[in-house]
Amino acid sequence: MAETVVRVENLKKHYPPNVKAVDDISFDIGRGTIFSMLGPNGAGKTTTVEILEGLRNPTSGSAHVLDTDIFKDYSKIRKRVGTLPQDFEPFDLLKPWEAIGYWANLYDIKLSKKEINDLLESVNLTERKNLMSKKLSGGEKRKLGIALSLVNNPELLFLDEPTTGLDPKARRDLWNLIGVIRDKGTTIFLTTHYLDEAEKLSDNVAIMHRGRIIARGAPDDLIEKHGRCTTIVLEGTGKAGLAKLKQMGVEAKLDEMDDRNVLVDVKKHSEMKSTMAKLTNSDVPMDDIYTMRETLEDVFLNLIGSKMEEGVLKE
Amino acid sequence: MSRLTSDVIHYGKQYLRSKIGLFFAVLFPILLILVFGAIFTGGGDSKINLNVQNLDGGPMADVLIDNLNKSETFNLIEVPTNESITEYIKNNSLTVAMVIPENFTADINARLMNSSITGYVNVTIYGDPSKTTYSIALGATGAITNGMNFGLANATPIVGAEGKTISENSKFNYMDFYLPGIIGMTVMTNALFAMSSNCAEYRQRNYFKLLATTNIKKWEWLVSKFIFYTALLSLSLVLTYLVGVAVFDMKSVLTPMAFVLIAAGAFTFTALGMLLGVFIKDPESAVAVANAVGFPMMFLSGSFFPLEMMPSYLQSVANVLPLTYLNNGLRDTMVYLNDGSALVNLAVVFACGMIFFVLASKLMSWKEK
Secondary structure (H helix, E strand, C coil), X not given: CCCEEEEEEEEEEEECCCEEXXXXXEEEEECCCEEEEECCCCCCHHHHHHHHCCCCCCCEEEEEECCEECCCCHHHCHHHEEEECCCCCCCCCCCHXXXXXXXXXXXXXXCCHHHHHHHHHHCCCHHHCCCCHHHCCHHHHHHHHHHHHCCCCCCEEEEECCCCCCCHHHHHHHHHHHHHHHHCCCEEEEEECCHHHHHHHCCEEEEEECCEEEEEECHHXXXXXXCCCEEEEEECXXXXXXXXXXXXXXXXXXXXXXXXXXXXXXXXXXXXXXXXXXXXXXXXXXCEEEEECCCXXXXXXXXXXXXXXXXXXXX | CCHHHHHHHHHHHHHHHCHHHHHHHHHHHHHHHHHHHHHHHCCCCCCEEEEEEECCCCHHHHHHHHHXXXXXXXXEEECCCCCCHHHHHHHCCCCEEXXXXXXXXXXXXXXXHCCCCCCCCCCEEEECCCCHHHHHHHHXXXXXXXXXXXXXXXXXXXXXXXXCCCXXXXXXXXXXXXXXXXXXXXXXXXXXXXXXXXXXXXXXXXXXXXXXXXXXXXXXXXXXXXXXXXXXXXXXXXXXXXXXHHHHCCCCCCCHHHHHHHHHHHHHHHHHHHHHHHHCCCHHHHXXXXXXXXXXXXXXXXXXXXXXXXXHHHHHHHCCCHHHHHHHHHHHHHCCCCHHHHHHHHHHHHHHHHHHXXXXXXXXXXXXX
16 A cells, blocks of 8 residues: 555535535555546535645644644645646746746745756647747646646645546546656545546545535446446347347347447456357357447446536536 | 735736726826816916996996906907897807996996986896806906096095915915825826725635745735835826926926825725725726726815815815815825824824725725635
C-alpha cells in the first residue's frame, strides 16, 4: 500500500436549512496515484476539493493532507499543494511566461528564466509563451493553469474539472499531460464528470452522488463489482448458432441491434478465458469473435439509474 | 522578488496594457483640463445677447442703450416695436430680453422737474431664472441704471468694490482653481471604479480562490493596489499639471503635500472599491454600483462646482464625502499654499481610508463559506 497523502474521514458540509453538499464521506489517496472524484454537477465534488484546498470550512469530519490536519494549520502545507480551480481562466493581459513568474513569486519562489521555460515546455506552451493569455485557446489556457499549479513543484495537485468544455483533442492532450505529471511522482486529485476520463486516467475512482460516495475503487474493480458483465460478441452466428450454443449449455442471446450476431455475457473476469476457449473450440458458426467490455458509464448507469452528459443527469 | 513587489508589477502591467485603464488614468484628465480650459479661458465672445425693445425712442432710452453698449457685457439686438415681447421671446427661444417702456424719457424728466413724483422708472428684464444669463443681465442692468441715476443726480460715486482673486498670487486663473477638482475626480474614479470591478472579476474568475492558495495576504494585495494607483495617479497629476501650465499658463504649485494627498486618496478609494467589491458579484454590476457611488460624489464634492453654489442640504451631504476633503486639500495646498489646512483635509481623507480598509479587510473573504 502506497503512503497515504490524503485521508478524509466522515467529512460533512451542510448548509442551512437542509442542504447536504457533502454528506459523511471517507476516502484516502495513495502517493503518486491519480484519484478521481466522479459525479454529476452538484454532486459535491468541488465542495470536497475546496475543503481539502483550505478554501472552505467543513461542518464536521476530519481531513489530513500530507500528514497535516488541514483544519488546524493549512498554511504548513500550502507550498506543497498545487491547485487548478474549476473553469480556470488565466490573467488576460499577462503573457504565459510572465504569469508563471508572477505566480511563483506569490509562493515566495523565484524561478529562473530556464525554470520558467522548462515549465512552459512541460505543458507544451513554449511557442505560445509571448502571446497574451487571452489569445490562447481553451485547452492552452488550461495548460497554463496547470503550469501555474506546478510552480511550487507540488507533491499533491488538485485539478477541479480540468477538461470541462474542451474539445476532444484538447482533452486528450490534457490527459497525456496529467499522465506525465503523475509519472513524475505527483499525486493527483481530479474531479470530473467525464466517465471516460476517470476510467482512462485514474488509479482509483470515487463516484459521488448527492453529497455521498456511492462507490469507490479501481476502475476495473468497480466495473467488475457494479457492472453487469463483459460481453462476447459472436458475429454472423445467427439463430442457428444460438440454438447450438444453448445445446452446449451456454447462456446466449441474439443481438437486438443486429440479429446476425449472438451475445454471451460473462459475469466474472475470471470466467472470461475459459468461456472464450469454449466458444472458439466449438463448431458454432461465426465470422468473427470479440469482447465488448462494460465501462464506468455502464457502472454509473447501474448505480445512479441515469446517464450523464456534460455533468447533467439524463433520464 | 517579494510577493508585494511582484503583485504591483504584474497588476500594473495588466492595467497599463488595458487601453481603457490608461485612457481614464492619464489621457482623460488631460482632455478634461483642455476642454474646460477652452470653455472658460478660451477668450471667445463672452458677451450676452440682449434683445432690447425700445418703446420709448427718447434721449434717456438712447443714454441707457449707450451705457449698455459701453458695459461690454452685452451684444444688443433690436426688437421691433410692433412685436409683442412675450411672443417674440417664445418664437425666438430667448433666455433674456429687455423692454424700455413708452414714456421712459418723459417719466424721468418729470421726476427731474418735480421732486414730489416718486417711484422708479423701470425697464423690464424678461428671462429664464434658471439660466445664468438672466441673472447676469439683471445684475449688470441694475449696475448700469444705478450709474445713470448718479449721472442724472450729478453725484459722484464714493463707495465701490474691487474684484481680486482670493489667492496671494493674483495671476491665478479659473483653471488653477479647477485643476485640483479634476485631479481629485481622477483619483476617485480610477481607484474606485477599477477596484470594484477588479474585485467582481476576481471573484467571478475564481482568482481570489487561487490567491488564497498562495502565500499572499489580503492586506498585501490591497497595499499593492494602493502603491500602484499612487504611482499611476501621481504621474497623471504631473502630466495634467504640466499640460495646464503649458497651455493655460496656470500658476498653481505642485507641492509635496499634493502628492501626499494623492497617496491618501488612492488609499481611500482603493479601499472603498474593495469594500464595494465585497457585495458585488459580477463585473457588470460593479460598473453600475461604482457609477451609483462615484458620480454623485463627483458632482457633490466640489470637483466641478463650488460647494457654495449648492443648496444647504446638499452641502451637508458633501461634508460627509471623502472626495470633498481630497478636493479641498488639493486646493489648499496647490492654490492657497496653505498646507496647514490641507493637513486637516488629509487627516479626514486618511481616516475615511482607514475605516474603509478595516471594513474591507474584515468583510472580504477570498474563501467560500
